[in-house]
Amino acid sequence: MQRRQLLQTAAAAGLAWTAVGRTAFAASTTQAGQQLPGNRRLIVVFLRGAVDGLSVVVPYSEGAYYDARSSIALARPGQDGGVLDLDGHFGLNPNLAPLMPLWQSGKLAFVQASGSPDPTRSHFDAQDYMESATPGRKGTPDGWLNRLLGAEPPVVVQAGAHAGVTRGISVGATLPRIWAGPNPVANIANGARATKPTLLDRPQVSKAFDSLYSGDDAMSKAYRESQQSRAEVNEAMTPAAMDHEQMVANGGAPLPNGFPDDAARLAQLMRRDPNVQIAFLALGGWDTHVNQGGAKGQLANRLQPLGQGLAELATRLGPTFDDTTILVISEFGRTVRQNGTGGTDHGHGNVMWALGGHVAGGKVHGRWPGIDAASLNEGRDLAVTTDFRQVLAGVCAHNLGLPDNKLASVFPGFDGVPLNLSRA
Amino acid sequence: MTLPTALPMTRRSALAAAVAALAWRPAFAVADVDAGQSDALHVLNRLAFGPAPGDLERVARMGTPAWIAEQLQPERLALPAFLADQLASLHTPGETQREMIQQYREAQKEAKEAKQAETASPDGKKPQTDAGAERRRQVATVVVEAGEERLLQALNSPRQLQEVLVDFWFNHFNVFQGKGLDRVLVENYEREAIRPNVLGRFRTMLGATAKHPAMLFYLDNWLSVAPGYQPRVRLGAAAKVGGLNENYAREVMELHTLGVDGGYTQQDVTELARILTGWTMQPQQPRRRFDIGSAPVYARGHQGDSIFAFDPARHDNGSKTWLGHAIAPGGQMEGEFALDVLARHPSTAKHIAFKLARRFVADEPSPALVGRLSARFLDTDGDLRAVMQALVESPEFRDAKPVKFKTPYQYVMSSVRATGIATTNVRPLMAVLSQLGQPLYGCQTPDGYHDTEADWLNPNAITQRVNFATALASGKLPLQRIDDPNAPVPAQGIKAMERQTDQAMARDQAVEGSTPPVDATTLLATLGPAISDRTRAAVAGSQPALRAALVLGSPDFMRR
Numbered sequence: 001m002q003r004r005q006l007l008q009t010a011a012a013a014g015l016a017w018t019a020v021g022r023t024a025f026a027a028s029t030t031q032a033g034q035q036l037p038g039n040r041r042l043i044v045v046f047l048r049g050a051v052d053g054l055s056v057v058v059p060y061s062e063g064a065y066y067d068a069r070s071s072i073a074l075a076r077p078g079q080d081g082g083v084l085d086l087d088g089h090f091g092l093n094p095n096l097a098p099l100m101p102l103w104q105s106g107k108l109a110f111v112q113a114s115g116s117p118d119p120t121r122s123h124f125d126a127q128d129y130m131e132s133a134t135p136g137r138k139g140t141p142d143g144w145l146n147r148l149l150g151a152e153p154p155v156v157v158q159a160g161a162h163a164g165v166t167r168g169i170s171v172g173a174t175l176p177r178i179w180a181g182p183n184p185v186a187n188i189a190n191g192a193r194a195t196k197p198t199l200l201d202r203p204q205v206s207k208a209f210d211s212l213y214s215g216d217d218a219m220s221k222a223y224r225e226s227q228q229s230r231a232e233v234n235e236a237m238t239p240a241a242m243d244h245e246q247m248v249a250n251g252g253a254p255l256p257n258g259f260p261d262d263a264a265r266l267a268q269l270m271r272r273d274p275n276v277q278i279a280f281l282a283l284g285g286w287d288t289h290v291n292q293g294g295a296k297g298q299l300a301n302r303l304q305p306l307g308q309g310l311a312e313l314a315t316r317l318g319p320t321f322d323d324t325t326i327l328v329i330s331e332f333g334r335t336v337r338q339n340g341t342g343g344t345d346h347g348h349g350n351v352m353w354a355l356g357g358h359v360a361g362g363k364v365h366g367r368w369p370g371i372d373a374a375s376l377n378e379g380r381d382l383a384v385t386t387d388f389r390q391v392l393a394g395v396c397a398h399n400l401g402l403p404d405n406k407l408a409s410v411f412p413g414f415d416g417v418p419l420n421l422s423r424a
Numbered sequence: 425m426t427l428p429t430a431l432p433m434t435r436r437s438a439l440a441a442a443v444a445a446l447a448w449r450p451a452f453a454v455a456d457v458d459a460g461q462s463d464a465l466h467v468l469n470r471l472a473f474g475p476a477p478g479d480l481e482r483v484a485r486m487g488t489p490a491w492i493a494e495q496l497q498p499e500r501l502a503l504p505a506f507l508a509d510q511l512a513s514l515h516t517p518g519e520t521q522r523e524m525i526q527q528y529r530e531a532q533k534e535a536k537e538a539k540q541a542e543t544a545s546p547d548g549k550k551p552q553t554d555a556g557a558e559r560r561r562q563v564a565t566v567v568v569e570a571g572e573e574r575l576l577q578a579l580n581s582p583r584q585l586q587e588v589l590v591d592f593w594f595n596h597f598n599v600f601q602g603k604g605l606d607r608v609l610v611e612n613y614e615r616e617a618i619r620p621n622v623l624g625r626f627r628t629m630l631g632a633t634a635k636h637p638a639m640l641f642y643l644d645n646w647l648s649v650a651p652g653y654q655p656r657v658r659l660g661a662a663a664k665v666g667g668l669n670e671n672y673a674r675e676v677m678e679l680h681t682l683g684v685d686g687g688y689t690q691q692d693v694t695e696l697a698r699i700l701t702g703w704t705m706q707p708q709q710p711r712r713r714f715d716i717g718s719a720p721v722y723a724r725g726h727q728g729d730s731i732f733a734f735d736p737a738r739h740d741n742g743s744k745t746w747l748g749h750a751i752a753p754g755g756q757m758e759g760e761f762a763l764d765v766l767a768r769h770p771s772t773a774k775h776i777a778f779k780l781a782r783r784f785v786a787d788e789p790s791p792a793l794v795g796r797l798s799a800r801f802l803d804t805d806g807d808l809r810a811v812m813q814a815l816v817e818s819p820e821f822r823d824a825k826p827v828k829f830k831t832p833y834q835y836v837m838s839s840v841r842a843t844g845i846a847t848t849n850v851r852p853l854m855a856v857l858s859q860l861g862q863p864l865y866g867c868q869t870p871d872g873y874h875d876t877e878a879d880w881l882n883p884n885a886i887t888q889r890v891n892f893a894t895a896l897a898s899g900k901l902p903l904q905r906i907d908d909p910n911a912p913v914p915a916q917g918i919k920a921m922e923r924q925t926d927q928a929m930a931r932d933q934a935v936e937g938s939t940p941p942v943d944a945t946t947l948l949a950t951l952g953p954a955i956s957d958r959t960r961a962a963v964a965g966s967q968p969a970l971r972a973a974l975v976l977g978s979p980d981f982m983r984r
Contacts, residue, residue: 048869049868049869120684121674121690121693122674122678122684123869123871124678124684124869124871125684170882172861173859173860173861173862173884173885173888174861174879174880174882174885175882180878184883185882185883186883186884187882187883187884188884189859189884189888193859193922193926196926196930197930198887198891198929198930199890199891199894199895199929199930200887200890200891200894204967204970205894205970205973208966208967208970208973208974209890209974209977211962211966212959212962212974212977212978212979213886213979215979217979218877218881219881219886219979219982220979222881222882222883222885222886223883223886223887223890225883226883226884226886226887227887229883230887257919284868284869285868287671287869289644289669289671290644290647290669339667339668339669339670340647340648340649340651340666340667340668340669341644341647341648341666341667341669342666343644343669345669345670345671346670346674378690
């Protein structure tokens with residue numbers, strides 16, 4: 001069912017869209033018995049190492065930007081290597097051009113000058129805070145994605161589907177802090193190995209090991225979760241289906257290794273396996289202290305596959321994209337002024353990105369504090385005017401429909417106002 | 425025990441005789457044997473990469489205190505001839521820092537020219553030159569050889585504690601092999617700055633890492649200069665010097681010494697960056713304008729080629745206030761003073777004590793233990809041998825149960841050691857480490873790999889380990905492939921190795937260099953009390969071909 005139709009149905013049923021949206025994380029039906037967009041999904045992409053947000057969403061209309069960045073500033077729109085105009089004030093890094101169609105169709109939004117209320121410039125503390133969503137508090141045992149998993153009962157999307165294990169999927173060999181907690185999360189390998197047959201897929205091997213991992217301990221649970229999710233992934237991603245997708249999407253050309261490839265595989269999985277509700281990927285390499293470059297160079301070389309991969313995600317999710325929110329986050333921004341080595345050092349405020357069929361896109365949200373000397377945080381960084389939890393909580397509340405009374409359990413200690421990024 | 429030697433002895437009768445012999449011994453002796461093996465297993469699990477065949481008996485026989493004493497003096501333990509020969513066959517340790525960088529830069533230059541020639545040629549294709557291919561092969565060889573040097577020693581060196589500490593301290597002072605010059609410098613870094621110092625003074629290792637080009641490059645300090653500095657000679661088109669870079673100054677305090685809550689401010693970061701301006705490297709032959717300063721000048725062959733240089737022209741000669749110290753202009757000595765202060769700081773002692781206790785004792789070590797180790801660190805001016813001594817003598821260490829979840833590195837090393845396979849080809853192991861999320865020298869961020877169960881225990885990890893155990897036990901990994909030394913190393917390095925390893929694991933026929941299947945009975949004897957009765961029963965009840973795999977892939981063997 002298309003979103004447009006849903007809207008009409010909702011309207012016809014006399015329900016306010018917002019009310020539907022707020023309760024729709026779990027499947028529910030209208031009075032007419034038709035299914036509402038219950039299967040809202042979330043994908044979080046973490047850019048580890050602090051991406052330079054001022055090079056992503058560029059305040060090109062401000063002279064202070066060019067003053068501060070003599071060799072790494074991006075040119076104004078229309079110039080060689082210039083930014084792609086967003087709203088007359090901000091422009092998008094040209095290496096993210098594959099995302100412009102999403103901006104134009106109102107499915108891509110940014111929140112500039114967002115970040116943490118905690119002043120740390122340590123990557124590791126700042127990432128920890130963003131993953132626990134408790135800035136300034138290190139003892140928090142769990143991550144907010146795990147708490148989100150626990151905040152709602154699993155969606156039952158179809159009869160016979162075993163809900164649980166694959167509700168949360170993490171791409172990569174380890175489970176990061178954001179997933180820490182009691183609710184099971186499955187992780188799949190990076191790259192094509194995620195769907196390649198293994199020795200443990202052989203029944204005589206798995207039967208033998210099943211008996212060793214039959215207990216209630218953490219390792220046994222992890223083993224069983226992995227086996228269940230693997231069975232589910234294998235079912236959704238048969239080699240024939242994968243090959244077909246590959247042919248249709250790319251004319252047979254393989255995607256570059258790394259993020260675009262992983263993103264495409266995740267999209268296919270989410271589209272084929274409705275159990276998957278929350279997914280997480282991370283990619284590093286953003287800590288550009290030296291020779292960051294502008295329209296070309298190191299940062300450009302990182303942004304290209306990111307833009308391509310996000311566009312792949314959106315395309316390959318197909319109709320599922322309409323029900324999905326993709327959040328792109330990074331632990332803090334970088335210094336407004338370039339440093340002595342053509343790079344930028346650890347800063348404060350940054351940009352958060354949101355993509356999705358029901359995201360209030362085509363807009364740079366948040367209050368822009370300016371980057372003239374008087375406006376900077378500690379005289380060097382973009383100030384934070386939107387707490388990152390306003391964005392996370394806002395997406396949970398408005399885009400996923402997490403009820404107000406559950407917000408506190410996902411974002412403990414947060415008493416700010418969730419930012420509404422939902423197109424309603 | 426006496427046996428009627430005139431009779432032909434069958435296995436069965438020998439077994440019966442052995443059982444009878446055992447039964448004759450007083451009960452307390454059996455208990456002693458068990459306790460001896462448990463103690464031996466504990467120290468081998470924590471201070472070595474697990475038992476190899478015969479280790480349990482050997483360590484139990486000599487007693488754990490004697491074995492520990494031996495491990496704390498690794499220089500007195502000779503390397504076995506086969507390992508010494510393997511290490512001697514590596515080319516990289518014979519190369520100087522300068523030669524490595526030269527090679528790397530030429531390979532880069534030629535790759536760039538080859539690409540330009542390709543673009544310019546009419547058909548868009550141009551075969552690479554032989555010289556260019558050779559250089560790239562050389563660089564790829566250096567990358568693989570770093571891993572060989574590390575893993576061959578981790579598997580086979582009798583200096584097990586030293587190798588455990590190399591893993592620990594490399595990780596503490598992490599550099600990333602994937603970043604530019606560090607592709608060719610990591611081997612040198614570990615061999616010169618880390619391995620010789622793991623049981624020495626902390627200050628020595630701190631200084632050695634601070635001055636090593638692998639660290640200078642990785643955390644950018646080589647480019648950090650006084651504001652307004654104008655280079656007389658350009659350091660290559662890409663390197664635009666012109667001011668401070670605070671990357672190293674921050675991480676040396678946050679990660680290497682004080683710890684993130686060790687009591688410093690952003691102002692301290694900036695001031696330390698100023699203090700360390702001019703700490704750089706000189707990959708070309710020294711020019712007159714460089715003052716080698718107090719950098720030691722060694723004979724070539726033993727740390728003989730340090731290209732660290734202090735350049736007074738790049739140094740910020742203003743006064744600084746850092747961590748409450750007023751620092752007058754003093755050239756390189758400002759930085760040396762700063763490292764002295766950091767190495768003796770109580771926050772550093774606590775940070776190091778905590779990390780060691782976490783590695784060797786428990787994920788959440790007791791504050792009392794951390795306090796004692798920290799005091800030992802401060803009392804001995806950072807003598808790491810003394811700190812380790814205090815650690816292994818602590819009741820917390822002695823009484824620890826095998827509850828530490830192995831990192832992928834510990835899991836893979838202990839698995840291969842337990843099988844007793846004489847590994848000559850470690851590349852499949854490098855590939856497996858990468859698949860398990862801990863690629864060797866592959867941690868991109870300066871914090872290194874983390875060290876707790878929460879970091880490593882996840883669904884995918886368990887089944888990947890089980891897959892590896894099954895492949896290893898059934899002899900599917902080509903750990904004995906005899907490589908033609910002139911054969912090209914795959915240009916894509918680790919990715920190609922991963923693909924090859926996956927293919928080897930998936931095939932039913934053994935690939936060249938595969939090892940024989942592992943014998944489960946021998947393996948169980950090697951591991952002794954590491955494997956529980958419950959697991960032994962499950963192993964006994966399964967088909968023979970899978971028994972060794974079940975041992976290595978068992979929950980028991982995931983912990984140490």
